[in-house]
Amino acid sequence: MTGAGLSILGAGCVTALGRNWETVWEKIRAGEMPVRESVQGPGCPRPVEVYRTALPDIPSAAVARLRRSGPISYFACAAAAEAVQQSGPVPAGRTALIFAASDGAVTYTRRFYEEVVARGAGSPLLFPETVYNAPASHVAAMLGLDGVVLTLVNDASAGMDALSTASDLIHSGGADRCLVVASEELDWITCEGYRRWKLAGSGSKNRAVPAEGAVALVLGPPSSAHVRIARVHPGRTLRRHSSARQTVRRVFHELAAGETPDLAVISASGKGPAGMEESVVRECFPGARLLSPKQIAGEAFAASSLLQCLCAWQELQHAGSAIVPVIGWSGQVGGAFLTSR
Amino acid sequence: MLPGMEIAESATGSAPLRASPAITGLGCISPLGCGVSATREALRAGRDGISAVRIFPVDTFQARTAGQVPEEFEAVAEGLHAASRSWPRAAKLVLLAMHEALASHPGFVPEVVVAGTTGGGMEFGEAFLRGLGTGMPGRMARRLVRGYMPQQPVIDAAAVFGFDAPVRVISNACASGTNALCLAAGLVRHGQAKRVMALGFDALAEMVFAGFDCLKASTAEKCRPFDSARTGLALGEGAACFLIEALEDVSPEAVRASVAGWGFANDNHHLTQPEPSGGGPRLSMERALGDAGWTAEDVGYINAHGTGTPFNDSSEAAAIRRVCPSAPVSSTKGMTGHALGAAGAIEAAFCILAMEGGFLPPNINLRETDSGLDIVANTARPARVNRTLSNSFGFGGSNATILMERRP
Numbered sequence: 042m043t044g045a046g047l048s049i050l051g052a053g054c055v056t057a058l059g060r061n062w063e064t065v066w067e068k069i070r071a072g073e074m075p076v077r078e079s080v081q082g083p084g085c086p087r088p089v090e091v092y093r094t095a096l097p098d099i100p101s102a103a104v105a106r107l108r109r110s111g112p113i114s115y116f117a118c119a120a121a122a123e124a125v126q127q128s129g130p131v132p133a134g135r136t137a138l139i140f141a142a143s144d145g146a147v148t149y150t151r152r153f154y155e156e157v158v159a160r161g162a163g164s165p166l167l168f169p170e171t172v173y174n175a176p177a178s179h180v181a182a183m184l185g186l187d188g189v190v191l192t193l194v195n196d197a198s199a200g201m202d203a204l205s206t207a208s209d210l211i212h213s214g215g216a217d218r219c220l221v222v223a224s225e226e227l228d229w230i231t232c233e234g235y236r237r238w239k240l241a242g243s244g245s246k247n248r249a250v251p252a253e254g255a256v257a258l259v260l261g262p263p264s265s266a267h268v269r270i271a272r273v274h275p276g277r278t279l280r281r282h283s284s285a286r287q288t289v290r291r292v293f294h295e296l297a298a299g300e301t302p303d304l305a306v307i308s309a310s311g312k313g314p315a316g317m318e319e320s321v322v323r324e325c326f327p328g329a330r331l332l333s334p335k336q337i338a339g340e341a342f343a344a345s346s347l348l349q350c351l352c353a354w355q356e357l358q359h360a361g362s363a364i365v366p367v368i369g370w371s372g373q374v375g376g377a378f379l380t381s382r
Numbered sequence: 383m384l385p386g387m388e389i390a391e392s393a394t395g396s397a398p399l400r401a402s403p404a405i406t407g408l409g410c411i412s413p414l415g416c417g418v419s420a421t422r423e424a425l426r427a428g429r430d431g432i433s434a435v436r437i438f439p440v441d442t443f444q445a446r447t448a449g450q451v452p453e454e455f456e457a458v459a460e461g462l463h464a465a466s467r468s469w470p471r472a473a474k475l476v477l478l479a480m481h482e483a484l485a486s487h488p489g490f491v492p493e494v495v496v497a498g499t500t501g502g503g504m505e506f507g508e509a510f511l512r513g514l515g516t517g518m519p520g521r522m523a524r525r526l527v528r529g530y531m532p533q534q535p536v537i538d539a540a541a542v543f544g545f546d547a548p549v550r551v552i553s554n555a556c557a558s559g560t561n562a563l564c565l566a567a568g569l570v571r572h573g574q575a576k577r578v579m580a581l582g583f584d585a586l587a588e589m590v591f592a593g594f595d596c597l598k599a600s601t602a603e604k605c606r607p608f609d610s611a612r613t614g615l616a617l618g619e620g621a622a623c624f625l626i627e628a629l630e631d632v633s634p635e636a637v638r639a640s641v642a643g644w645g646f647a648n649d650n651h652h653l654t655q656p657e658p659s660g661g662g663p664r665l666s667m668e669r670a671l672g673d674a675g676w677t678a679e680d681v682g683y684i685n686a687h688g689t690g691t692p693f694n695d696s697s698e699a700a701a702i703r704r705v706c707p708s709a710p711v712s713s714t715k716g717m718t719g720h721a722l723g724a725a726g727a728i729e730a731a732f733c734i735l736a737m738e739g740g741f742l743p744p745n746i747n748l749r750e751t752d753s754g755l756d757i758v759a760n761t762a763r764p765a766r767v768n769r770t771l772s773n774s775f776g777f778g779g780s781n782a783t784i785l786m787e788r789r790p
Contacts, residue, residue: 084515106653138648143531145553150589154511157592161442168593169653169777172500173532173553178778182650187665190648190780191561194502194532194553202550206565213572230511234530237523275494275575276548280541288546371533373548 047208047273048266049258049354050218051128053120056254056338056348057092061123065348066355069334077250082229089232089242092252092339103183109166110179111148116255116344117176117224118183124220125184128259137189137216139206140177141199141223143342143369146170148228176224189216193343196369197308198276199223200256200346204377205273207260217261223343224255240370241340252339256347268357268381270350272296276375279368289321289366289374296364296378297326303361305329306349308368309336318368326364332356342369350377357381403567403641404789406632407490407625409482410731411475413449413618413718416458417482422735424717426762428744431717432605432616437471438588445600448586449618449719451475463542468525470503471585471619473535475724479581479621480539487636490625492547492579495536496566498558499551500723502532504587536581547579553723555776556687557646558582560726560784563624564644570626571641582727583621590722591617597654599691606747607688607713608695608757615689618719622727629790637789639734642676642769645669649779655693656775660701663687663773666781667705674785676769678706681785683742683765685729685772688713689720698773699753706771712745712758726774730784733770737788740766 054062057075079088097119150171153163174192181190193202200223207219236242263269274296279285305322346367353363366376413431414424431449459466459474507530536549552561559582566580594600601614649662742763768788
């Protein structure tokens with residue numbers, strides 16, 4: 042458990058709900074859902090409903106780097122720029138950039154491989170942008186960061202992995218600040234994959250609505266911030282169905298460390314292991330109010346788990362504490378615990 | 383500024399603990415062999431592990447060769463766990479490396495697994511795309527989608543050995559393996575975990591092969607790191623697994639090496655090309671030396687990133703000339719090919735084998751060099767090595783350096 046605490050010094054957000062955190066938060070509070078669109082690729086028998094995000098404006102410093110990039114990098118740069126604008130300048134050599142994603146630059150990856158299949162070779166303009174750390178590279182270049190730059194990949198828990206890594210770095214003296222960015226983009230190939238996996242798709246209210254966008258946080262040591270991320274759980278892997286509930290319960294109790302949260306910002310979206318999350322939260326913390334931002338903003342994996350944290354942080358501006366559990370589709374369970382003074 | 387946001391005081395973090403991360407278990411599979419023993423002998427012999435690609439068609443590409451792990455590896459994996467026959471190639475590599483490491487240290491249960499990879503189960507993603515519109519059964523589709531995810535090979539292999547530690551996956555291009563090993567060592571160094579497993583893995587995949595080919599980074603002839611007439615890299619594959627604990631917590635005979643320090647640096651020059659003067663690599667090496675408290679003279683061997691591309695090798699050579707001008711250097715990628723996310727982990731394993739075996743691994747296929755470095759040319763050099771430095775650099779400007787020390 043990383044328990045020395047972190048403060049959120051700046052936040053940025055780009056989703057289908059809006060192009061900045063203030064707008065996104067207003068719509069989440071109002072329960073205003075984005076407009077659904079359908080995507081369907083060649084060879085796919087049915088469409089999948091999704092929440093698309095329009096490409097955001099990006100700072101001029103990023104324009105040249107992003108001229109050949111896909112949406113994931115645009116979202117990441119826009120969210121990072123908003124977070125840094127709020128936090129104030131980040132010291133280049135002592136600020137770590139931790140980028141998190143689940144699907145990565147899937148549009149370019151799919152397009153590149155389609156070219157390979159069709160004509161035996163792919164475009165050199167596409168391939169460099171297919172690597173998981175391309176968005177991190179663009180964000181680092183935009184901000185001139187030359188220290189630790191890491192890309193973490195996982196299911197939705199990647200966002201928590203990033204918070205955990207940031208906490209490790211800050212409290213070991215490896216960085217003074219961490220810019221944590223999580224970004225996802227949609228493509229019909231992943232939508233079809235999740236539909237085939239019965240995790241997304243039309244026709245069932247139990248299935249998630251895939252979404253895209255980015256969330257960014259500038260993090261520092263706790264200092265005098267009103268709200269802090271008190272603990273981040275390094276996580277567990279759910280191995281067996283029979284013991285999954287017990288493992289989830291254990292992680293939640295470790296995360297709360299004897300405190301009773303007033304709020305639980307849950308990750309449940311559709312089926313899979315996340316389906317048990319709500320009932321375990323109700324069992325462990327019966328007095329906690331539940332907030333489920335993914336029911337409004339859709340499932341954007343790593344970005345969604347940071348969005349949960351931001352929602353908790355915003356809700357705690359007056360008082361209280363919040364648990365932010367995350368259970369990902371490949372069975373990684375973790376979370377964060379936030380408190381206000 | 384939003385309500386509640388406050389600027390932190392000048393950040394110092396809590397006072398770091400300083401345990402010494404010790405490597406107490408090791409597993410390795412590479413084109414040089416399945417397992418540490420076979421790898422050590424091939425490394426010492428300077429065996430060329432590059433061969434014609436056999437696992438997907440390459441007739442439309444300029445490059446036709448790669449470093450591939452021995453064919454029998456799949457049978458060995460199935461012998462360990464029959465269900466692995468339906469896993470992607472990468473997961474089988476992870477299974478073998480993890481098995482060897484854990485077999486060398488019975489009872490080790492990691493609290494965290496930190497893995498580096500660039501592609502995960504990439505061939506399953508390829509198969510999913512090819513299968514669309516062909517009546518692919520739903521069960522097959524689900525298996526492909528699940529197996530494609532980069533974390534899944536590690537999760538599946540870990541389940542075979544019965545542990546439920548969280549899996550943290552670093553995907554920092556070709557520096558991933560070194561990043562993973564350093565971050566894992568950092569958890570032990572700072573007391574955030576007592577037992578950590580680190581991994582680097584990647585399997586050869588058609589999409590990635592096509593990618594390096596289209597960038598003209600791959601060579602159609604021999605991969606010749608640091609040769610004046612080098613023409614490019616050969617891709618490779620493999621996995622290496624490390625068990626890490628605090629030196630203070632284990633008996634001296636259990637220790638194979640210790641991780642003395644590391645450095646990361648990001649150069650913001652270009653997405654795929656290194657900064658020509660070697661600024662990023664230099665910073666990475668300097669930070670590593672500073673972290674360990676070493677001087678340049680302490681380094682007894684450098685395992686270079688040395689891909690064999692004109693740009694990488696000249697940039698890296700410039701950095702080494704600045705930071706460690708007199709240390710003997712070799713790139714082992716002429717033997718193994720470039721295993722991308724696995725490369726840093728495999729090469730860290732090579733450093734341990736060099737220290738244990740009393741030799742410097744050779745830089746094969748070298749005819750003439752203008753690097754200005756003391757290259758260990760073509761044949762292994764007998765030497766007692768106490769301290770090593772290994773570099774890994776990747777797309778996006780990722781640079782990572784790890785320093786390891788012979789066991790006390």
